[in-house]
Amino acid sequence: MNNNNNNQAEEESLYHSLEEEAIDVDCLLAEPRSDQVSVSGVWCYEEDNLGKCIKTESASYNLGGQGSNINMEGVDATNLNALDVLPPEVGAENFLTSNVSPCDDYLLDFGFDHGACIGYASNERLHVGNSFEIQNSLSENITGTECQNYFLSNCISGTSTNSSEPKSLDRFVEFSKSFIKQDILPPHFSHNGLDITPDCKDGSTSTGSAQDHDGVGAVTQKRSRKPTKRYIDESSILSMKNSKKRREASGCKGKLPGVRRVKSQSEAKPKNKMASSHFDKAIQVPFISQAPTKCQKSDLPAPTECQKSDLPAKPAKASNQFISQAPTKCQKSNSLVKPAKIESRIEVYSSGSEDDSEAIMTNMTSGNQRKLHRLWSVSEVKKLIDGVAHFGVGKWTHIKKLLFSSSVHRTPVDLKDKWRNLLKASHALKGSRIEDDHKRSQPWRPLPKSILCRVRELASVYPYPRENSSKISKSKVPLARHVSSPARIKSNKVPVA
């Protein structure tokens, strides 16, 4: 209570900012209703978090049922109880912060000065982070002014230390509820997405009752936060994948253009109740307008500042480091993106020259940006030809590892594509070798003739896999159907040395 005098100005400003932020959130976000749940594990569900949560049964407290008589000690004792059950290695300072990192992007930035991870289930249990769960019941009968005072003095103040944040959280929630009961705040008052609804689902605004105290009343409180744009994108993708209902309703049957298809690894994920039963009620944003096209430059800032890694020698490690360091990545959303793709991208992004990195950094937006086009130099082509001559066609990973280990931006697929283009170029050269003018008009004119000749020679020695067979299977097999096609394909193939 003494803080009230000391921090009055601060409290006022904070309170005003609270209101502003509440309005802001309400404007920006179609706030999920009480029957809505969020995807991607933003909400902490009992079933999903029992292993993580430290549960304190009946850590209830009485906030002074005598109207103006607010029992401060009871609150403190409650919070102490709650904190006491934390393992010693977690500690009061850590239990909010140490578990925040995987998902602090999508979860609450609560506590007014510190990121806190809060989930609120649709029952009586208050989940704080993934580590803390309080079975909470409240019986109060406090007038609005006193609630406000208490709220201001105890919910807002005392955030200077991390250990006091849980208290602030509890008090904030509980007293916000009391505001609603007192009609001080609108029924859907929210702060930073903290959605506080009255305890009684049926709309009755009765003050603390035995129902509340016993936890029988259906407390449909939850906390939400406006999801990030990326989160919405991924949610919409996930929604499209997991909810056939929604997909049919939206009329979209195919994949999103420019959005990478989620691998089956993550497709098998939605096994929890949240994804299956409540998914339809998650935050819905028209995904068509959100689907980033390939070359679209999103307004989103880069997920993380692309730190130029100085160790391209171990690209996988560097990229993993990148992923793990990405502060805006939610754990669940990691499963939404192809890890391999990210790795390859980060590899490219982090290992190029400075100019390239800058160019990529300007281009890198939402993660599905097209790789920077790098022209093949003559030396690279020569290396590729040497590799093909040495290892043969199709051993792209060997060639990559042995000859292109320094140029990390060339993947085995790149080598394969380049060789295919070289074959095209050599064939075109062979077809129009007499007419030099035609040859100069070709896009592969910069390649030296000697290189193309060598490619042609190698192509005769190492025929491109399936190039002949595919042509045969498409053109010659129907004509010679009576002949056993595999034998014919094999006979047409140039024997590999």
Added chain:
DNA sequence: GTTAGGG
């Protein structure tokens, strides 16, 4: 994970 092939 790698490769081939279509785009």
Added chain:
DNA sequence: CCCTAAC
């Protein structure tokens, strides 16, 4: 260069 099927 991207994507995906096939292996």
